[in-house]
Amino acid sequence: MKLGPIGKLFQIPTTAEVTPELNGKLMAVIYKSHFARVGAPTRGIYDAIRLAPKYGICPLCGQRSVGSVDHYLPQSLHPIFNLTPVNLIPSCTDCNKAKLAKVALTAEQQTLHPYFDDLGDERWLVADILESNPLAIKYRVRPPSYWTPVLAERVKHHFEVMGIAVLYAAQAASELADISHALVKLGNSGGASAVRSHLYEEFASRLASDKNSWKTALYESLCLSAWFCNEGFRLVN
Template sequence: MKRLNPPVFGATLTVETCAAGISIPERAQALMDALPVIQASEVEYRELGSSARLFEIAESTTVTPQLSADLMGVIYKSHFARKGSPSRSLYEEIRMAPEFGICPLCAQRIVATVDHYLPQTRHPKLNLTPVNLVPACSDCNKRKLAGVATRAEEQTLHPYYDDLGSERWLVVEIQASSPPTISFAIRSPRVWGAVLAARVQHHFRVMGINELYVAQAASEMADISYSLENVGASAGPNGVRQHLDEQFRSRYARDANSWRTALYEGLRDSDWFCIEGYRMIRSPRT
């Protein structure tokens, strides 16, 4: 997961801007009348979000008696996020926040949408609340749909609130096989505590991150196999290790826990890989 700064604006601005673009007077009025309820919900969200207890927020079927979850859903889709609406720029500001448009939830795929961290059908009061709106790729968005956390450990990571720190925690294990077998593992630093450690594992499972990274890493190894063979032929295992170490340092300088950082560290630290494994990427032994 990639940490993101939360949006600089709050629900008052999204609600007022959205309402200004609604041409059906009763609908705009119902939304404006709901503002105090939405604001109170936002206060609760910020409070619980900062202590990783968002799962405690009670579900509801309405925002106010005049504003059902269904109508709030229509307002989000047909007014707030609609192209050309006055609030679309706020939606875009949230969606475009990640560097290079990379999804903060998987740190790999491209952002396609805005995800409601607490789902809009169960939490209509938070439908337009910026801190509940997280940019996401369509895979992460879909994968997250089904799950509802009933315990702290079942909460997926929240890019605005959760901080995994800069200690190394994503590691790669290399198995001597032809071609080499790699797998990713999470080595939880003590500072995380038990709940965060469980949440990171849960997040990886829900978003399908292990399979995603294994596929990316396999493709990366295929990409570098030719140059590794050249380095190995001229400089031997130490040359291979040094080459991998340089690659590791370059990735590490930018992100201590990207899959690439973990991959190059794992390859560098594997004696088997540096001595002979690198030659089995392109020409697996049968």
Template sequence: MRHLSRPTFVARDVLNLCIKSIRDNALKERLALVVDQIDAAEASYIQHGNMQDLYQIPQTLGIGGVTVDEMKRVYKNTFAKSARTRNIYDKIKKLPVNDICPICGQRTVGGLDHYLAQSLHSALVLAPINLVPACSDCNKAKLDAQPNAAAEQTLHPYFDNVDNEAWLYAAVAETNPASLRFYPDPPAGWSPVNQERVFKHFRTFGLGALYASHSGEELTNIRYGLQRIARRGTVEDVRLELLDRAESAKAAHVNSWQTAMYCALAESDWFCAGGFNVS
């Protein structure tokens, strides 16, 4: 998971711009009456996010005289499409560096995901702080699941920063061809809740299978280069090459699958001694 700077936009402004773009006068009037409620819901969200207990926010199936389906239509048909608001949508979507999904750290952002489901939290449908850039697969993986405890919350790119210490690792499997298994191992000094949240995030978004697939392609890409090094050097020369790659990846993202992969390969005597030749 990659940490993101929080959006600078606020729900009140987003809603007011949406109201100006809506033609249904009755809906416009009902939306205008809930601006303060949506503003308060956003403030509460930020407080709970800072405390890492967003699961405690009560569900709201509609807000004031506006139904949940109407709020969802305002989001889909107005906020995401109107000339007045599409630029806000796009700026939030562009928060990640290189358009990389902050949830999986691998695929390309395709849209915005409601961290707390819009079907369960009407007051937060238009709150930018609840809108996380995500790839389509990560967006679908969580669906409308509602966490019921702190440990059931997946990591939130705006509130959680888990890249201060390594927690993602890999193990080399002596298979034909070589392969890797990825797994989370949070530092012992972390709270039990934060440790479990990393496991929850890893399971929910299927990161083990995703990283194993991409590492398999990477193994194919580096095989020829490692064979050249081995022909003119030693096992330790191969290991040094892998360590250099690990350090480079770590400098970019300590918990990327590339960092975990190259560290594991460098530590594997079997791989360094020729395991990369198996194909």
């Protein structure tokens, strides 16, 4: 697991067994029916891992609730790491399913590991406004200069595997529908500048809480868009 902090876990060869007596199937039984079983003495460790994320939010998508503990290196291919704490990561059901037993053959194909991968403190999530009727929001990754090319590819790959752009776009559409009535009211009384200042305050508040949440990216784009503040806010469907 020394390969974790340097982003090279994909180099660990897969194995079918731990020892000739302890194969993958038996390790899976030990994990499910003993380690993670409700009431087992080790269940406290399982729960500590599952409940570790702030607000119970899945660290892989940053949106849905944690449902279970996932094996970063799949248990079917790496039974030797079946009970290794750094290989056990909290995950929502959808991210768990999306990842399943996908094997990374290159460094770029590795999804992000919440314990090892640090994306830093700069903004990297962007919400593009598609100036259409009804308007739409499209999310993408904008790698900061200090990311290595491999990390940039990994984040993009992670986004794709977990379906994050689609997930965030749906959340953004719902958020826009929620604020639409208030924006139209504000636009009617104070015009584009009132809409812009309101959206800027919303952006600043989200930024203070999380620099790269879908909400921060959304409100940033909304307040910066002259099109949205002038007329786009009336095209929310």
